[in-house]
Amino acid sequence: MAAEQPSLVVPASDQLAITAATQPPVPVEHTSLAVIEDYILSPDVLEETSRPASPTPSLNSASHSHSSDLIGLSKAFPVRLQSKPTTALSSYSAPVSNGTGITASATTAASIATATAVGSPASSTSSVVSAPTIAIDAVRPQHQGSTTGLQDIKSLLGKILHDHDPSGRPHTATFNNSFIETDVDDDSVTVFDDYKIHNEDDDRGYDELERFLAQKKQYFLLSYAGKPIFSMHGNDDLISLHMGIIQALVSGFEQPSEDFPSDNTPDALRFFTAGTTSFAVTVDDPLILVAISKLGETEGQLRTQLDALHTQLLSALTKAQIVKVFKGRTNFDLRKLLDGAETFLRSLTREMAFGSPAILLNAIECLRLRNSVRDRINISLLKGRTPSLLYGLVMADGRLVSVIRPKRHSLHPPDLQVIFSMLFHNATFHDGREHWIPVCLPKFNSRGFLHAYIVFFRPKVALVLISANKDAFYELRKAKEDILENFAEENCMAPIDTAVKLGRYRTADIGAPAIQHFLYKSRSNVQFTMPNYEPHFPDRKSQHELMCLYRRLHAAIHTKHTHLKVLYISRGSAVALAWATHSFEIYCVASEQTSKAILAQGMDTITAWIKREESRLFISNGAVSGLSFSSKDIFAFSSFALYA
Amino acid sequence: MAGARDSSSGTRFAQFKLVLLGESAVGKSSLVLRFVKDQFDDYRESTIGAAFLTQTIALDESTTIKFEIWDTAGQERYKSLAPMYYRNANCAVVVYDITQASSLDKAKSWVKELQRQANENIIIALAGNKFDLNAKRQVETSVAEAYARESGLLFFETSAKTGENVTELFTAIAKRLPLETASTRTRATPKGVDLSRPSRRAPAQSNNGCTC
Secondary structure, three states, X not given: OHXXXXXXXXXXXXXXXXXXXXXOOOOOOOOOOOOOOOOOXXXXXXXXXXXXXOOXXXXXXXXXXXXXXXXXXXXXXHHHHHOOOOHHHHHHHHHHHHHHHHHHHOOOOOOOEEEEXXXXXXXXXXXXXXXXXXXXXXXXXXXXXXXXXXXXXXXXXXXXXXXXXXXXXXXXXXXXXXXXXXXXXXXXXXXXXXXXXXXXXXXXXXXXXXXXXXXXXXXXXXXOOOOEEEEOOOOHHHHHHHHHHHHHHHHHHHOOOOOOOOXXXXXXXXXXXXXXXXXXXXXXXOEEEEEEEOOOOOHHHHHHHHHHHHHHHHHHHOHHHHHHHHOOOOOOOHXXXXXXXXXXHHHHHHHHHHOOHHXXXXXXXXXXXXXXXXXXXXXXXXXXXXXXXXXXXXXXXOEEEEEEEEOOOOOOHHHHHHHHHHHHOOOOOOOOOEEEEEEOOHHHHOOOOEEEEEEEEEOOEEEEEEEOOOOOHHHHHHHHHHHHHHHHHOOOHHHHHHHHHHOOOOHHHHOOOOEEEEEEEEOOOOEEEOOOOOOOOOOHHHHHHHHHHHXXXXXXXXXXXXXXXXXXXXXXXXXXXXXXXXXXXEEXXXXXXXXHHHHHHHHHHHHHHXXXXXXXXXXXXXXXXXXXXXXXXXXXXXXXXXXX | OOOOOOOOOOOEEEEEEEEEEEOOOOOHHHHHHHHHHOOOOOOOOOOOOEEEEEEEEEEEOOXXXXXXXXXXXXXXXXXXXXXXXXXXXXXXXXXXXXXXHXXXXXXXXXXXXXXXXXXXXXXXXEEEEOHHHHHHOOOOHHHHHHHHHHHOOEEEEOOOOOOOOHHHHHHXXXXXXXXXXXXXXXXXXXXXXXXXXXXXXXXXXXXXXXXX
């Protein structure tokens, strides 16, 4: 099976399928879905969708999937109504509605409870009323399913056809030409602060509650007793009310079910939708984490985000400390202890709401460097290491340059992401000072703190030296001086500076000018690469739209039970092609005029280029294997995949 | 970090360890930033853990003093790490915010802890910061001054924002430091404080540039 080989050239069959998809002259909804062959993705590929694949249909499954299908369709409708219908568009609606259908119907009595709770999607006015509705519907969703689906469509259509939402506020139609109408729609509230589009006659009568409820993205962190710990938006009064509801829902689902008195396994609330809003819940006693999204994200995507948030929280407090403070004091206010660390949670949630490629793909990005340069950097780090050093990292502009680690302790991508998030999404360490901070790397050890020496020795370049010894500051400070000296001797600074200054490569540089942007994840390395956002996506708004598109592609390709390996979509002003194999996944975006052939050719060029450049783009085994002077217990770190 | 001046042979070069303590958001980092870089940011992220800086000042023509400054985080959850920073400190600046009465209470508890746990000859200065917000003052100068006097502390009301009394504060500390016992040393051989030694009350200070 050609498709199962991690081949880097688009197999002929793939291209054929794509071409075939272009053939039908009339819009036929199902044809442009370029499914190559029956291709079962291996379970590890689908790690994010961790729902048990119970074939047992639940009591509610029929009504659920019905409503979800409708929701899925409704997502496609706005585009179809505003622009001329295209085959590709409708093709896209198919996998998505399938996906949500599966999500909603994967209800098993044992471990998952999926509730369809309903609030009409645009009726932000009646929030306090709608919140209890959630609770009621969650308990008996089967009575609500199908009708609410229709309601959703109705209100969505109403919203699109008239240029007013139900609350009667006029909109600035800023995003008419955007290709992600359903994501960045005509609302005044956006997912991140520095990109606010206001209504014409702003803010009068638009109170805080409305603003709070209209957010596209929300994260809650609360204690198991319902006490607020962190919220992305909203003031204390609003938060505590909603956190109380969440807490009630969570504990409600853990009660033994009356319908199955013999089944003593407690249910856990994991995911539910209300209209177009999705809620993912993680219960990790003594904490409850909730991600709320109106951006059409899947459960798997939201869960990845919750994991990142959880890891970030643990990095500040350790699991042991959290468990300890709540022991016997279920009403403990963790915010007291968290003081100062919310800044990291806040910057992380902002980044995730905006759309972080690293978190979407669950991967790390490396700075592209020549092998010889990276070797010299590794050597410099190794030469400067001291007995207390556990991990040594060089990071530049949000990308990994080099890392050394002891033989028996690999560095896990989530732990690395915590460090990235602290260093680069947030100004705390960008002051030229030397920092010495306790940090917990939960995947390394969630019970205790490590100590990190952090210094930005260039404006965007940081050296991070991590030790288990809290008194190692002066030792590591000396190591830093040695390492920087080695960098100078080995002439490592200039290449790093140049790489940072030039930014990422452009698609035009690699012979694929038709592709405006792409994401490529190397699965074995757990790393990704992408070109510069410029020139096609110069501002935060267009970048956010791009990320929303990637999120959709990612969702479609990662839907459980999907047979989808190559996916072509066309919406509004963009066309996109996604391709997943055993060894990589790639998502390419091009302008609407681009033909499928050129798009596929571009993708072909990119994968071939990445194959050639692999050792420069990713930190893999090959980059450091030549080193012979490593001591017994430390060697230059190679693949992140080792932990998996 | 802050560059030490060239010290021609014969000049005294002494190095001291200074730790800043106090409640969060009283302006510890701003005070140090003013002292080290003569800058002020209206908005600063909270310090996490602790930050390390150095600043060298010329006390007189023949004496140069280098401060190794530990700017600690004020948050409660870092409380248990504080001994690591003040253990071998020669001097400490305990900061409170003149517009927050509670921050003086916190400062007093830090002073008590230092007097009990730290090097017994440690020089402690009490700094009432945010002097520029005099209109919102909650702590009267006389009250804090009286407390400082009876506890044997240096006392200044400072403003990291305007720079008022910041240099004066650090200079006054430098003048109190036991220079005569400090070894004469050139820049070429700066000696750090060995934190890896076991924690003990009033440890020997022989390699600390100061034998107080």
